[in-house]
Amino acid sequence: MSADPLISVRSLSKHFRTFERREGIVGGLINLFHREYRIVKAVDNITFSIGRGDMVGYIGPNGAGKSTTIKMLTGILVPTSGEILSNGFVPWRQRAAYVKTIGVVFGQRTQLWWDIAVIESFKLLRRIYDVSQRDFDERMELFDQVLGLRAFLHTPVRKLSLGQRMRCDLAAALLHNPPILFLDEPTIGLDVVAKDHIRQFLRAINERYKTTVLLTTHDLDDIEQLCRRIMIIDRGALLYDGPLAGLKERLLRTKQIKFILRDGEQAPRLAAFEHSLSASAQNGLLHLERLDEMTCRLRFDRSSVSTSDLIRRILAAVEVRDFVIEDEPIEEIVKRIYSGEVFAAPPGPQP
Amino acid sequence: MNARNVGFVYRKELTEWLRDRRTLISTVVIPLLAFPLMMVGFSALAIMLVGQAKKETPKVMVLGGEDSPAVLEGLHKLDNLEIVPSTPNWKEMISNKEIRAAVAIPDGFQAALATGEAKTVLIYFYEGELKSSFGADRIEKFFKDYRDRVVRDRLAAKNLPETILKPFEVKQQNVAPPEKVGGAAFGGFIGYMVILLCMTGAMYPAIDLTAGEKERGTMETILSSPLARLDLVLGKFLLVLSASLATATLSVISMGSSFSILGKFHAFSGGQGADLHLQIGVKSAAAVFLMALPLAVLFSALLLTIALFAKSHKEAQSYLTPMTFAVVIPAVASLMPGIELSPKLAVIPILNTSLICKEIVGGTYHWNYIALIFLSTCVYAAAALFLATKMFQRESVLFRS
Numbered sequence: 039m040s041a042d043p044l045i046s047v048r049s050l051s052k053h054f055r056t057f058e059r060r061e062g063i064v065g066g067l068i069n070l071f072h073r074e075y076r077i078v079k080a081v082d083n084i085t086f087s088i089g090r091g092d093m094v095g096y097i098g099p100n101g102a103g104k105s106t107t108i109k110m111l112t113g114i115l116v117p118t119s120g121e122i123l124s125n126g127f128v129p130w131r132q133r134a135a136y137v138k139t140i141g142v143v144f145g146q147r148t149q150l151w152w153d154i155a156v157i158e159s160f161k162l163l164r165r166i167y168d169v170s171q172r173d174f175d176e177r178m179e180l181f182d183q184v185l186g187l188r189a190f191l192h193t194p195v196r197k198l199s200l201g202q203r204m205r206c207d208l209a210a211a212l213l214h215n216p217p218i219l220f221l222d223e224p225t226i227g228l229d230v231v232a233k234d235h236i237r238q239f240l241r242a243i244n245e246r247y248k249t250t251v252l253l254t255t256h257d258l259d260d261i262e263q264l265c266r267r268i269m270i271i272d273r274g275a276l277l278y279d280g281p282l283a284g285l286k287e288r289l290l291r292t293k294q295i296k297f298i299l300r301d302g303e304q305a306p307r308l309a310a311f312e313h314s315l316s317a318s319a320q321n322g323l324l325h326l327e328r329l330d331e332m333t334c335r336l337r338f339d340r341s342s343v344s345t346s347d348l349i350r351r352i353l354a355a356v357e358v359r360d361f362v363i364e365d366e367p368i369e370e371i372v373k374r375i376y377s378g379e380v381f382a383a384p385p386g387p388q389p
Numbered sequence: 390m391n392a393r394n395v396g397f398v399y400r401k402e403l404t405e406w407l408r409d410r411r412t413l414i415s416t417v418v419i420p421l422l423a424f425p426l427m428m429v430g431f432s433a434l435a436i437m438l439v440g441q442a443k444k445e446t447p448k449v450m451v452l453g454g455e456d457s458p459a460v461l462e463g464l465h466k467l468d469n470l471e472i473v474p475s476t477p478n479w480k481e482m483i484s485n486k487e488i489r490a491a492v493a494i495p496d497g498f499q500a501a502l503a504t505g506e507a508k509t510v511l512i513y514f515y516e517g518e519l520k521s522s523f524g525a526d527r528i529e530k531f532f533k534d535y536r537d538r539v540v541r542d543r544l545a546a547k548n549l550p551e552t553i554l555k556p557f558e559v560k561q562q563n564v565a566p567p568e569k570v571g572g573a574a575f576g577g578f579i580g581y582m583v584i585l586l587c588m589t590g591a592m593y594p595a596i597d598l599t600a601g602e603k604e605r606g607t608m609e610t611i612l613s614s615p616l617a618r619l620d621l622v623l624g625k626f627l628l629v630l631s632a633s634l635a636t637a638t639l640s641v642i643s644m645g646s647s648f649s650i651l652g653k654f655h656a657f658s659g660g661q662g663a664d665l666h667l668q669i670g671v672k673s674a675a676a677v678f679l680m681a682l683p684l685a686v687l688f689s690a691l692l693l694t695i696a697l698f699a700k701s702h703k704e705a706q707s708y709l710t711p712m713t714f715a716v717v718i719p720a721v722a723s724l725m726p727g728i729e730l731s732p733k734l735a736v737i738p739i740l741n742t743s744l745i746c747k748e749i750v751g752g753t754y755h756w757n758y759i760a761l762i763f764l765s766t767c768v769y770a771a772a773a774l775f776l777a778t779k780m781f782q783r784e785s786v787l788f789r790s
Contacts, residue, residue, distance in 0.1 A: 055785075112613045115784060134615045142613045147606035149614070151401065153408035166397055166614060 043087035044218065044250050045111070050120035051274075052081040052106050080106040082274035083120070090217070091248040093240070095265035095282070097255060103274040104254040108222050111252070112142050125218055138167055141211030145223030148207050150195045156206050157191045160213060167214035174213070181209040184239045201232030208239060212249075219243075221253035225260055237263050258365045292323060292370075293345060294337045297352060297361035304356045308334070311355035332359075337366075390623065394616050398624020406594060406628060415593055416632060420586070420640035425647035439519070446471050447489035447524030450479050454494030461494075463535065470527050483515050489524030490514040492532075502539060577724040580746025582644060583637050583677060584720045584739060587685040588692075590636025591629050592709055595692035598625045600705035608787065622693070622781040626774065629689040637681060641674065676749045680759070683766035684742050688716070690773035694780050700789060723747060730758050736765045 057073040060066065081103040088094055098104050109115040111122060113129035113136055122129055127136035142149075150159040164174045182188045185205040190198055198206065204224065211219065224240075225233045241264065243249050255261060261268055261282060270278040299308065312326050315336075323339040338348060345363060352358060406412050448471045454461050465472055476482070479491045495501075495508040510532050514525035544551060602608045611621065692709060699705035716739055722728065723743035730748065735741045741762040748755060780786050 109609065114609060114612045115788070134617050137613055137615045142610070144606065144609055147610055149607065149610035151405055152605075153405055158404075162397065162401060163614075166394070166616065 042089070044090045044092075045124045045252070046087040046122070047111075048085050048121045050081055050084050050107070050110065050122060051079065051118045052103075052110060052115060053118045054078045054080055079274045081110070081117075081271075084271070084274075084276045086269060086276065086279055088250060088252060090250055091244065092267065093244055093251040093265050094253070095255060095261040095268040096252055096271065097258075097261060097268060098271035098277075102271045104271060105222055107271070108142075108220050108252070108254060112140060112220055113137060138214060139216050139218065141214070141216040141219045143204075143207050143211045143219075143221045143224055145204075145221075145226040148195060148203055149210055150203070150206055152196050153194055155192045155194055156187070156198070159195070159206075160191075160210060163210055163213050169214050173215070177213060177215065178209075181212070184242050185209060185235065199232075201228050201235065204228060204232065204236060205239070208236065212243060215247060217248075217250060219249050219251045221251065223254055223256065225255065225257050233257070233259070240264055291339055291341060292337055292366040293340045294335055294364050294366065295345070295348060295352065295361055296329070296333060296335050296364065298359045299332045299334070300357040300359045302331070307356045311352070314355070390619050391617065394620035395623045395627070398616060398621055399627045402594075402598060402625060402628040403631070406597075406632065412593070412632075416590060416636045417639060420636060421643045425643055425650070428644070428647045429650065442520045442523055445520060445523075447520060447527065448473050448487070449524050449528060450475050450482070450488050450491040452479065452491055452493040453496060454498060456497055457494055457499035459499055460535070464492075464528075464531060467527070467531060470524070470531075480513070483513060483521065486515075486518070486520075489518075489521045490528060492528045577743070577747040579641070579644070579750050580677065580743045581720045581724060583641060583681050583746065584684060584743055585717065586637040586640045587633045587681055588688045588713065588716045591633035591685070591689045591692050594629045594632045595689065595696045596699075596702055596705040596709065598629065599693060599697040600699040600702055603699075604701045612787070618781050619778055622778050626689055626693055626777060629693055630685055633685045633689050634682070637685065638678070641677070645674070673749050673752065676754070676759075677746050680742050680745055680749070680763060680766075683763060683770045684739065686770035687738065687766060687773050690770060690777045694773065694777040697777075697780055697786055698789065719743065730755065732761070735761045738766060738769050742766060 054077070055075050056078050057069075057075050060068050084103075084107070096104055096107070106115065110117050111124060111129060113133035116130045124136065125139050127139070129136050149163075150156060160174075160178070163169075164171075169177075178187070185208065187205060187209060190202050190206075195203060195206070208224070221240075225236055228236065237260065240251060240253075244251060251264075253260065253264070266282055267280065268278070268282050269276055299305075315324055315326055318324070323337060324343065325337045327335045327337070329335055336348065336352070349361070349363075352361070446469060450473050451461065451464060452475050464470065473488060475491075479488065482488045483491060491513040493511040493513070495510065498508055498510070501508045512525050512528050512532075515521040540554065541551065544553065602611065612618070616624075692712065695708050695712065696705040699708055719737065719740035720743045722740055728734075728744070730741075730744050734744060735758050745755075745758060745762050748758075
């Protein structure tokens with residue numbers, strides 16, 4: 039973090055008023071006449087700052103307040119209380135001028151026109167953002183080199199694959215070369231190759247233009263490959279804000295292998311395998327669960343066992359039709375943070 | 390407000406709108422093709438059915454009358470009626486359409502005529518059944534002619550002139566120009582159609598540009614662009630207005646041409662149909678369009694505002710369906726006979742436009758009312774547009790959860 043932050047957020051809160059729905063038909067009828075409202079603290083008193091050129095990961099379970107924060111940072115929502123100063127602007131007050139200095143990508147939604155060739159959207163965005171023709175051509179050249187856009191520039195957006203569309207959306211968000219880029223789940227739903235493409239591109243623009251990036255994600259690989267710093271939010275409050283390095287071992291400790299048995303005959307062999315596992319688990323975690331008749335999940339501590347070793351052992355013990363290796367879901371990590379497993383002391387936002 | 394940005398939004402929405410096949414079908418193809426087809430088709434079908442009914446010789450039954458041979462003979466001589474032998478289940482046969490009507494001749498009918506006693510001839514028919522009415526009409530005509538003949542004979546026998554029963558004639562004479570006759574009949578209908586189509590034309594884009602945008606999740610992306618919310622709402626509003634006017638214009642053109650085609654073929658040539666002028670002059674068409682303009686603005690702004698509250702297409706549709714009734718009822722009210730423009734009615738939105746359109750198509754221009762109606766609708770439209778821009782600034786509306 040540099041001494042002079044590009045984005046500074048102080049005591050930021052956003053509360054929504056929602057009404058409690060009663061259940062059933064009678065409840066539905068009562069709802070029509072009498073509503074009980076409840077205040078939901080989507081973001082509750084968070085403070086952080088981000089320096090120029092930083093790439094920060096913003097993670098948390100669903101409904102934790104990530105998107106609400108991004109919407110306030112991009113000037114779409116007005117905070118209930120607190121302050122934001124981003125690139126010298128107060129987002130919601132000087133929105134039109136401010137958004138010309140930021141780029142925003144919302145993972146599952148596109149800002150490109152659905153039925154029209156990609157290039158037409160780019161041309162319109164060029165005019166909306168007042169980008170000169172020379173700059174436009176130059177950037178399109180660069181985007182093409184890194185993202186390989188040329189092949190589908192004249193295809194309507196609805197015909198693009200999700201990965202192609204995401205590449206186009208990223209290019210669209212960066213057309214005016216903003217110093218700040220907000221990404222809301224940029225890799226959601228993408229395959230491994232497409233994810234890699236996006237990550238490479240983000241690294242490239244961060245190095246070349248010193249673009250400051252704040253990205254929310256569910257994918258811990260995004261964080262590992264892109265960010266040196268992470269912020270964890272849950273139920274509107276910041277649980278952790280600091281370097282990834284120290285936390286990585288503690289946070290990303292558990293992995294899981296899900297495997298599907300070839301047939302019902304494997305049951306006795308699986309039981310024997312389970313027995314051998316419990317014998318070999320010394321101090322680390324090594325836990326096998328049956329998810330259903332054919333599917334099993336093996337959770338393990340990756341600091342004590344290597345993934346390849348385990349796979350070899352599984353394949354030797356039972357006949358397997360298919361398997362996947364996954365990180366522990368973020369919800370589980372947050373649960374562990376709460377239970378005090380990750381931090382010795384109760385968690386709190388760190389400067 | 391930045392006119393350039395409003396233009397960007399309008400261009401974007403227009404391009405997307407024109408690329409959408411559903412749009413082309415609902416705004417261009419349906420009004421241009423379906424209306425003429427529907428009207429020509431319906432009238433052709435109606436003419437065909439009526440013609441067929443007229444061509445058929447109705448079977449009728451005569452009940453009684455054995456002692457009135459002259460009457461029976463007269464009936465049997467008619468070549469547009471087929472007399473079938475009488476049976477006791479004649480009522481059932483009329484219901485089953487085996488015969489179309491029955492006539493009961495009272496006992497001693499002919500004898501009573503000679504003595505001057507008045508008896509009643511009863512004609513039985515099935516009301517609402519076209520062919521049954523035709524049969525009954527023909528029987529009735531026969532007996533009326535017969536009665537006239539009896540009257541004439543009696544007068545002649547007493548050497549009295551026929552004018553003793555009809556001392557003078559009464560007749561109605563039309564003074565309205567032919568254009569006005571057509572206007573009275575169709576003026577209200579055209580105003581009603583224009584109003585309804587201004588509304589339906591605006592409905593689909595209003596939903597798509599607000600609730601549809603929310604559903605696709607593109608509301609956030611467009612809100613995070615440097616376009617001000619005012620520019621956004623104005624650009625969207627202009628597109629909805631264009632759609633509304635395009636639908637109304639195309640429909641009026643296609644309706645106008647199908648009317649004139651029908652007029653040429655004398656499709657309504659039953660009685661007064663032949664001198665019914667169905668063509669609408671260019672002048673009155675332009676005037677109707679001008680009067681519909683502020684109303685289209687009102688509808689577009691209102692629909693946009695209401696649809697903005699919805700989170701999905703489905704929800705928006707359920708909000709807007711009651712709106713259709715709110716528009717149809719005053720528009721239909723103007724078609725009711727006897728309802729006329731008054732200063733009070735002239736400030737009731739929709740109803741006033743519908744009434745003035747009727748007058749305009751009928752060839753009457755009440756300039757005071759035209760000014761009052763145009764201005765009052767402009768005021769309502771401005772208020773609706775103001776409301777739309779205010780709603781677009783509200784987070785609780787844009788991001789309703």
